[in-house]
Amino acid sequence: MIAQINIDYALCRDPLNCRKCLSVCPSVVFVCGPTKVWKGRESDSREYKIFGRYYDKCSGCGDCVKVCPANAVQLIFVPREQLARKFREERAAQLKER
Amino acid sequence: MCWVCEKYGKGGKWYLNPENYARRLYKIRKEGKEAAGADADPQAAGMGAGVVAELVKARISGDREWENEIKREALEQAYQTHFGQVVTLDEYLQILDTAYPLAKMTCGCRRVQRGMPDEENFTCMGIGPGMYKWERWPETYRGGVEFVTPAEAKEWAMMNHKEGRVQTVDVFGTPYIGGLCQCEYPGCVAVRNRIDYDFKFLLKGHFVAKVDREKCTGCKSCLGRCQFKALNLEVYTSKAYIDLEQCFGCGLCVTACPSGAIQLLERQSMPGLAENW
Ligand code: SF4
Ligand code: SF4
Ligand code: SF4
Ligand code: SF4
Ligand code: SF4
Numbered sequence: 001m002i003a004q005i006n007i008d009y010a011l012c013r014d015p016l017n018c019r020k021c022l023s024v025c026p027s028v029v030f031v032c033g034p035t036k037v038w039k040g041r042e043s044d045s046r047e048y049k050i051f052g053r054y055y056d057k058c059s060g061c062g063d064c065v066k067v068c069p070a071n072a073v074q075l076i077f078v079p080r081e082q083l084a085r086k087f088r089e090e091r092a093a094q095l096k097e098r
Numbered sequence: 099m100c101w102v103c104e105k106y107g108k109g110g111k112w113y114l115n116p117e118n119y120a121r122r123l124y125k126i127r128k129e130g131k132e133a134a135g136a137d138a139d140p141q142a143a144g145m146g147a148g149v150v151a152e153l154v155k156a157r158i159s160g161d162r163e164w165e166n167e168i169k170r171e172a173l174e175q176a177y178q179t180h181f182g183q184v185v186t187l188d189e190y191l192q193i194l195d196t197a198y199p200l201a202k203m204t205c206g207c208r209r210v211q212r213g214m215p216d217e218e219n220f221t222c223m224g225i226g227p228g229m230y231k232w233e234r235w236p237e238t239y240r241g242g243v244e245f246v247t248p249a250e251a252k253e254w255a256m257m258n259h260k261e262g263r264v265q266t267v268d269v270f271g272t273p274y275i276g277g278l279c280q281c282e283y284p285g286c287v288a289v290r291n292r293i294d295y296d297f298k299f300l301l302k303g304h305f306v307a308k309v310d311r312e313k314c315t316g317c318k319s320c321l322g323r324c325q326f327k328a329l330n331l332e333v334y335t336s337k338a339y340i341d342l343e344q345c346f347g348c349g350l351c352v353t354a355c356p357s358g359a360i361q362l363l364e365r366q367s368m369p370g371l372a373e374n375w
Contacts, residue, residue, distance in 0.1 A: 002158060019213025028284045031210045033143025036135045041235075049140040053147075056154050057294070080158065087159035 001077040003060060005029070005052030012072035016045040021064040021073060027057045030064070099366065100301060100375050102183070106273035111304060113185060113267045118275050119197045119226060143210040144287030145268070145279075146176060146299030153295050169297055176299050182268040182279065182288055184303035186349045186362065187259045190278065191252055193267065197225040197275070200251045201243035203232070205279070207287040216241030221263065223251065223278040228270070264289065264325050264348045266300065283325045293327060301375045305347030305362040309338045313359035320351040320360060342371060 012018070015032050022030050031053045034043035052058065064073045099107060106112040142148040149172040156165035173181075185193070194200065205222040208214045224232070224243060232243040246254065255278075259265065263280035266288075270276035284290040291297040316336035320329060328344035329351055331337070338360070340351070352360045366372050 016209075016213055022211065022213035028211055028290070031141065031143055031147075031287075032213055033140030033210050034138050035140050037138045038135045043138075051141050053141050053150055054154065054294075056158055084159045087155045088161060090155070091159065091161060091164050 001060075002080050002083050003029075003052065003055045003058035004076050004078055005055050005058065005064075006074040006076075007050050007052070008070075008072045008074070009049060011070040012050055012068075013070070014046055015050045016048045018069065020067045020069065021050060024063045024067045026061060026063065027054070027059055029054045029058045100183070100304070102177075102273065102301070111189070112273060113183065113275060114189065114192060114196075116196050118273045119193075144207045145182065146172075146180065146291060146297070147287045148172065149297070150287075150291060150295070153291075153297065157295065173298060178272050180269055181272075181299050181301065182266045183301040184264060184266050184346045184348050186303065186305060186347065187255065187265060187353070188349075190255050190259075190265045193225075193275075193278065194248050194251045194255065197278075198248075199227075199229050199245055200225055200248065201229040201232070201245045202254070203243045204241045205286075207281070208285045211285055211287060211290075220244065221258070221280045223254075223280075224276065225278060226274070226276050228276050259350065259353065262323055262325070262350055264346070264350065281325070283327070289325060298375070302345075302365070303347035304365050305349065306342050306345045306365050306368060306371055307340055307347060307349065307351055307360050307362055308342065309340050310359045310361060311335075311337050313357050314338050314355075315357050315359070317356065319356055320354045323350040323354045325350070342368075343374060 019032065022032055029052050030050055032048050032050050034047055035049050036043050036047045060077060062075065065075055102112045106115060106118055108115050112118060141151045149168050152168050153165065156168055201224045202220045203222050203224050204216045204219050208219055229243055258280040263282055266279045266281055267275050268277035268279055281289050283293055288300040292300045314337045318331060320338050321331055323329065326344060326346045328341045330339055332339040347362060347365065349362050352362055
């Protein structure tokens with residue numbers, strides 16, 4: 001099974017300052033990246049967003065869900081083969097467009 | 099010699115060639131639309147991470163050809179612009195005599211992967227004239243920069259080595275080296291992507307570490323030093339074991355050994371490993 005990690009961005013407002021999920025995850029699944037790049041200044045911390053980028057490494061331990069003060073992390077598991085099929089279809093569509 | 103040396107080494111190692119540090123102000127690429135705040139992909143944050151989302155999909159789908167294509171295209175681009183290579187502490191110290199100015203700054207990878215605050219995260223070293231940009235416009239980079247003298251930088255580098263951080267050179271517009279990093283698995287995105295997805299944004303170093311089985315006493319002092327999953331204890335003979343194919347040649351295990359039982363050898367002197375970057 002593979003994790004599908006959804007973050008409710010309406011609830012997770014200031015991830016770089018909260019960073020609880022980033023710091024608790026034993027598998028370093030999350031990243032917190034900027035949604036904007038500015039030439040003249042650093043991105044504001046509210047312009048950052050949490051992603052479960054390495055969701056293929058998630059064990060399902062649930063620590064992130066427990067630690068999130070905003071209840072913003074949702075974790076569901078889907079069969080690997082189901083996801084694999086979906087991605088293979090995406091790839092096929094990609095190849096067809098060439 | 100690796101391909102970077104062949105192209106930019108002038109007969110030696112490319113990162114010891116002073117030309118690759120001395121250049122007019124490194125190019126400020128953030129022109130035009132970024133001035134007004136261009137959209138960025140938050141999933142692409144960290145050193146060389148732009149393709150991770152795709153790589154993960156390819157991995158899950160089990161399509162090797164897709165995975166290889168992603169890597170091939172991404173690396174072709176990276177090797178012309180932005181990539182890294184592991185160096186030893188000795189080489190790092192030599193570089194500190196060449197590069198100027200030197201400035202400590204926040205490590206981007208550990209910020210995005212662990213959200214580490216700047217006060218605990220000044221583990222990256224920016225080098226060269228590009229650093230004046232940060233001093234002049236401190237609001238462009240959270241935490242700003244802290245300029246250090248070569249002597250201070252060396253002391254800091256030795257401390258980092260002692261603490262167990264891998265040292266790497268980082269290119270910003272090949273072959274110009276604009277950063278010296280102190281990395282680890284999995285906090286460093288480049289190391290993580292290399293180990294977990296075999297994405298060769300980070301190249302192995304020019305050395306490999308070999309155990310002298312006659313000298314090794316099995317004291318275990320070296321265990322825990324390796325950030326590349328290359329070192330463990332061979333329990334049945336009670337000797338350290340290094341997987342030479344996996345070794346990046348950082349030398350962290352070498353300096354931890356009280357018996358002088360681990361030696362760094364030139365990768366090129368080992369025919370079986372010479373092509374293994
Ligand atoms: S713990 Fe919750 S609120 Fe905090 S950064 Fe993570 S998702 Fe956002
Ligand atoms: S469930 Fe555990 S492993 Fe998965 S993302 Fe959350 S903390 Fe990390
Ligand atoms: S490459 Fe290493 S030091 Fe540089 S930003 Fe990444 S982890 Fe930090
Ligand atoms: S075995 Fe030693 S030299 Fe090789 S990567 Fe690990 S710590 Fe570095
Ligand atoms: S530190 Fe040296 S002597 Fe001790 S186990 Fe490692 S290689 Fe052997």
